[in-house]
Amino acid sequence: MSDLSINPGIEIRDSERELQRFRGRLAILGIFLLSLFGLLLLRFFYLQVIQHGHYSTLAEANRISIQPIAPHRGIIVDRNGVQLAHNYSAYTLEITPSKVPDLNATIDELAEVVEITPRDRRRFRKLLEESKRFESLPIRTRLSDEEISRFAAHRYRFPGVEAKARLFRQYPQGEMFSHVVGHIGRINQKEVEKLESEDRLANYRGSDYIGKTGLEQSYEKFLHGTTGVEEVEVDSGGRAVRTLSRTPPVSGNNLVLNLDAKLQEIAYNAFGERRGALVAIDPTTGGVLAFVSKPGFDPNLFVDGIDPQSWGELNGSIDKPLLNRAAAGTYPPGSTFKPFMALAALFYGKRTPQQAISDPGFYMFGGHRFRDDKVGGHGMVDMYKSIVVSCDTYYYVLANDLGIDPISRFMAMFGFGSRTGIDIGGESAGILPSSEWKMRRFKQKWYPGETISVGIGQGYNSYTPLQLASAMATLANDGVMFRPHIVNYVEDIRTLEKSLIEPKPLRDLALKPEHLKVIKDSLIGVNKEGTSARVFADAPYVSGGKTGTAQVIAIKQNEKYVESRVAERHRDHALFIAYAPADKPTIALAVIAENSGFGARAAAPVARQVLDYYLLGKVPRKPAETDD
Amino acid sequence: MPPALRRLVLFLTRHIDGMLLSAILLLMFTGLLVLLSASNGNLVRTSGQLGNMLVALGVMWLFANIPPHYLQRLALPVFTLGCALLIGVALFGEIVNGARRWLHIGVTRIQPSELMKIALPLMLAWYFNRNEASLKLRNYVIAALMLVAPVALIARQPDLGTAILIMASGCYVIFLAGLPWRIIIALGVAGLTSLPFLWSVMHDYQRQRVLTLLDPTTDPLGSGYHTIQSTIAVGSGGILGKGWMNGTQTHLDFIPERTTDFIFAVYAEEFGLLGNAILLVLFLLLIARAMVITANAPTLFTRLLAGAITMTFFTYAFVNMGMVSGILPVVGVPLPLISYGGTSLVSICLGFGILMSINTHKKLVQT
Numbered sequence: 001m002s003d004l005s006i007n008p009g010i011e012i013r014d015s016e017r018e019l020q021r022f023r024g025r026l027a028i029l030g031i032f033l034l035s036l037f038g039l040l041l042l043r044f045f046y047l048q049v050i051q052h053g054h055y056s057t058l059a060e061a062n063r064i065s066i067q068p069i070a071p072h073r074g075i076i077v078d079r080n081g082v083q084l085a086h087n088y089s090a091y092t093l094e095i096t097p098s099k100v101p102d103l104n105a106t107i108d109e110l111a112e113v114v115e116i117t118p119r120d121r122r123r124f125r126k127l128l129e130e131s132k133r134f135e136s137l138p139i140r141t142r143l144s145d146e147e148i149s150r151f152a153a154h155r156y157r158f159p160g161v162e163a164k165a166r167l168f169r170q171y172p173q174g175e176m177f178s179h180v181v182g183h184i185g186r187i188n189q190k191e192v193e194k195l196e197s198e199d200r201l202a203n204y205r206g207s208d209y210i211g212k213t214g215l216e217q218s219y220e221k222f223l224h225g226t227t228g229v230e231e232v233e234v235d236s237g238g239r240a241v242r243t244l245s246r247t248p249p250v251s252g253n254n255l256v257l258n259l260d261a262k263l264q265e266i267a268y269n270a271f272g273e274r275r276g277a278l279v280a281i282d283p284t285t286g287g288v289l290a291f292v293s294k295p296g297f298d299p300n301l302f303v304d305g306i307d308p309q310s311w312g313e314l315n316g317s318i319d320k321p322l323l324n325r326a327a328a329g330t331y332p333p334g335s336t337f338k339p340f341m342a343l344a345a346l347f348y349g350k351r352t353p354q355q356a357i358s359d360p361g362f363y364m365f366g367g368h369r370f371r372d373d374k375v376g377g378h379g380m381v382d383m384y385k386s387i388v389v390s391c392d393t394y395y396y397v398l399a400n401d402l403g404i405d406p407i408s409r410f411m412a413m414f415g416f417g418s419r420t421g422i423d424i425g426g427e428s429a430g431i432l433p434s435s436e437w438k439m440r441r442f443k444q445k446w447y448p449g450e451t452i453s454v455g456i457g458q459g460y461n462s463y464t465p466l467q468l469a470s471a472m473a474t475l476a477n478d479g480v481m482f483r484p485h486i487v488n489y490v491e492d493i494r495t496l497e498k499s500l501i502e503p504k505p506l507r508d509l510a511l512k513p514e515h516l517k518v519i520k521d522s523l524i525g526v527n528k529e530g531t532s533a534r535v536f537a538d539a540p541y542v543s544g545g546k547t548g549t550a551q552v553i554a555i556k557q558n559e560k561y562v563e564s565r566v567a568e569r570h571r572d573h574a575l576f577i578a579y580a581p582a583d584k585p586t587i588a589l590a591v592i593a594e595n596s597g598f599g600a601r602a603a604a605p606v607a608r609q610v611l612d613y614y615l616l617g618k619v620p621r622k623p624a625e626t627d628d
Numbered sequence: 629m630p631p632a633l634r635r636l637v638l639f640l641t642r643h644i645d646g647m648l649l650s651a652i653l654l655l656m657f658t659g660l661l662v663l664l665s666a667s668n669g670n671l672v673r674t675s676g677q678l679g680n681m682l683v684a685l686g687v688m689w690l691f692a693n694i695p696p697h698y699l700q701r702l703a704l705p706v707f708t709l710g711c712a713l714l715i716g717v718a719l720f721g722e723i724v725n726g727a728r729r730w731l732h733i734g735v736t737r738i739q740p741s742e743l744m745k746i747a748l749p750l751m752l753a754w755y756f757n758r759n760e761a762s763l764k765l766r767n768y769v770i771a772a773l774m775l776v777a778p779v780a781l782i783a784r785q786p787d788l789g790t791a792i793l794i795m796a797s798g799c800y801v802i803f804l805a806g807l808p809w810r811i812i813i814a815l816g817v818a819g820l821t822s823l824p825f826l827w828s829v830m831h832d833y834q835r836q837r838v839l840t841l842l843d844p845t846t847d848p849l850g851s852g853y854h855t856i857q858s859t860i861a862v863g864s865g866g867i868l869g870k871g872w873m874n875g876t877q878t879h880l881d882f883i884p885e886r887t888t889d890f891i892f893a894v895y896a897e898e899f900g901l902l903g904n905a906i907l908l909v910l911f912l913l914l915i916a917r918a919m920v921i922t923a924n925a926p927t928l929f930t931r932l933l934a935g936a937i938t939m940t941f942f943t944y945a946f947v948n949m950g951m952v953s954g955i956l957p958v959v960g961v962p963l964p965l966i967s968y969g970g971t972s973l974v975s976i977c978l979g980f981g982i983l984m985s986i987n988t989h990k991k992l993v994q995t
Binding site: 018019021022023025026029030033034036037039040041043044045047048049051052054055056058059060062063233234235236241 | 861922939
């Protein structure tokens with residue numbers, strides 16, 4: 001302190017001036033400071049008053065997460081309420097790959113806690129390839145309570161792995177309905193694009209699955225339901241803190257089918273070990289009563305993504321279980337074509353019922369010998385006999401007399417060669433040959449010789465069992481044709497409102513009753529005294545039917561087809577179409593049993609079991625035996 | 629009042645400035661209130677901060693009772709020690725989070741840049757005071773060198789935030805000491821023209837901070853995240869705020885460092901523009917009182933020291949609030965008296981202790 005007071009006087013005056021200068025500088029700093037605080041205040045005003053709305057929105061967007069709630073998918077039941085597709089709740093173990101540093105190590109460790117089969121691993125690998133890294137993918141489904149509690153105890157070891165309660169789709173009837181009910185599967189990129197283009201993607205936020213085949217696919221819009229939303233408050237880590245508001249999802253509608261599950265089961269089992277297809281239709285409505293394609297496959301395998309090995313087995317199988325034989329498989333109709341040919345003859349006035357031909361057992365055309373099945377022929381054959389004994393020669397001649405294009409025009413009325421429009425996808429159109437078709441297909445003109453074999457349902461003819469059944473139903477219903485439909489009605493589970501899939505007559509073929517009577521009498525004759533008489537020998541109802549045999553490989557001219565000499569897969573397909581009861585038909589069907597030889601032998605017994613159950617409620621004890 | 633008690637009260641309050649203390653206590657109380665919300669009602673943390681405050685107030689009382697001339701004598705040794713430690717850090721420092729800021733001394737480790745915050749203004753005030761009678765340009769150059777050396781060492785650690793704040797405190801002293809205007813203007817022009825050079829010597833992360841300040845959305849999840857989220861918090865607070873304990877940005881964990889450097893975001897979100905204005909007024913009251921003390925300080929040393937302390941306090945508050953509201957880059961500066969953390973509290977209160985000492989010892993000096 002002493003240095004301050006050495007020399008007062010000048011020092012004090014000097015320091016007085018210094019003090020004034022200092023205070024001046026301090027005042028400048030004060031103004032500087034005030035202006036900076038003013039700047040802050042302006043900034044606060046800007047943020048908190050002018051931009052308040054903007055930042056409030058941002059804060060709300062931070063805080064609130066809109067989370068979808070997937071609706072329950074509608075269930076599918078048969079006409080009697082038997083469940084064909086339903087949902088059940090079960091736990092899955094799901095992994096979010098992006099949250100797991102070493103997937104393999106994690107799965108190995110998980111395997112110590114819950115069982116993880118090699119199949120599960122393969123399936124997961126495949127899912128992984130198809131999905132994004134941040135999606136939660138199931139490694140195990142349907143965990144038992146014990147497994148869940150074991151996992152819960154070890155949870156801390158598995159970040160990125162979660163046990164989730166989920167609704168699963170299940171098909172309790174398994175392979176029997178695989179081609180008609182179809183199945184759902186995880187939504188793929190193509191489906192996402194399709195949904196987006198149809199503006200339906202928003203409704204699938206929260207949904208992992210979509211109908212892939214069968215009714216699950218064609219009625220997707222009804223089954224899926226409406227996704228709900230939940231507003232959840234989340235923290236910066238995305239964890240839900242509490243629910244703010246909730247719009248519940250609306251469950252999908254249920255499908256009630258025309259199908260009769262028991263009838264389907266009987267038909268499926270009636271085939272025994274054979275491959276084949278059966279379609280049964282109510283001729284008065286077009287309602288599909290049974291829709292069998294055998295062998296089928298277990299649709300449950302597809303729900304969570306099929307593992308590559310199971311897929312390989314199904315896809316590579318010689319039995320083609322993935323082929324929907326009933327709607328996509330096409331076969332020559334064989335002799336089941338004959339009643340329609342006969343009707344065409346009456347329609348065009350080319351034959352009278354009584355007009356008869358003499359059958360020598362073959363028909364010569366252009367130096368080519370078209371053989372009849374019966375060596376030596378059937379003798380004198382009129383229209384009735386031609387159907388009852390299935391005389392080929394009669395139809396060789398008839399086909400030649402009619403010509404290919406009139407045949408084609410007439411058959412088109414019955415729906416041959418065009419899709420029936422049934423309410424599932426994947427239908428084939430088949431082939432209804434005509435001169436125009438051949439020009440289009442082969443750029444060649446039609447040769448009259450080719451018409452001959454068309455007359456007996458061979459040649460280029462190729463139709464689906466569904467088309468055959470639909471044609472049979474149309475005939476049985478006196479020419480009034482309905483679009484075949486599997487679903488009877490769609491049921492809203494909240495309002496219980498039923499929207500009927502209207503049985504609308506597609507067209508009335510305006511066939512003459514006397515013509516129809518001739519053909520129907522002949523078909524009744526087939527089951528009474530004709531090719532399938534033995535199969536229907538003791539039936540307490542009157543039915544009409546027609547057997548057929550479709551060649552798988554061409555037989556050389558003058559060579560007799562001997563079954564035992566032909567490899568099993570090259571044997572003829574057996575066909576049968578039928579309707580009953582004869583006076584007031586309630587069911588019409590078509591059966592094909594692949595590589596089973598003559599139609600009466602393998603296909604007709606299947607039809608018999610189906611008709612017996614449908615008309616009499618008779619449950620067979622074993623598969624239909626071949627009628628040897 | 630019994631004489632013994634009166635003597636005790638006098639002993640305790642003799643060197644305490646009532647106005648400064650009231651402002652400090654109001655700000656501390658505000659700080660505790662905000663901290664309770666920012667920590668989601670964590671009483672352990674909040675009472676821990678209360679403990680820090682009591683310690684800081686103790687330190688303040690202690691320094692208020694130390695006559696300024698003792699500090700004057702300490703200036704050179706403390707500054708020398710500070711520089712030595714900074715050199716030590718540069719040579720043997722421990723790297724934490726990519727920066728070499730800490731120095732191990734025996735059992736504990738220290739951050740010498742903290743010491744420099746008080747040592748540098750102390751040193752400069754002492755230096756100008758010593759040469760008061762004959763201040764020449766040469767003295768300003770020497771002062772500038774004394775300023776630049778430690779600042780450069782700290783900037784190299786790297787700790788740009790602290791370096792700038794220490795630089796500012798030194799500049800305030802030099803400015804208050806009467807640096808001629810022509811030199812100030814010349815330096816200003818030179819400074820502006822050297823900006824590109826400064827840019828070239830900056831570290832990548834420092835450049836990034838400046839860039840994200842200009843447009844935080846370029847890096848919303850990286851270095852821009854802090855600014856974006858704190859700006860949202862401030863803006864969404866509106867005029868009256870969302871209410872104490874009701875800030876969504878705060879309680880849903882969107883504000884990073886919300887009890888320390890970004891606590892102002894919590895305050896602004898919950899108390900709004902009105903709360904901000906009140907806080908600015910509180911800060912201004914404190915600063916105004918400190919300015920008055922500075923203006924009335926008896927010697928050049930005390931004037932410069934008091935001015936530096938006052939202006940540094942202001943700078944901390946301004947830089948922090950500017951950073952939280954998105955007009956300044958993100959630098960690690962706590963909001964004085966509000967942010968959680970003992971070190972900052974103690975050093976701030978130590979400064980105010982010195983101010984009180986300057987104010988209450990001058991009469992003794994004069995008489």
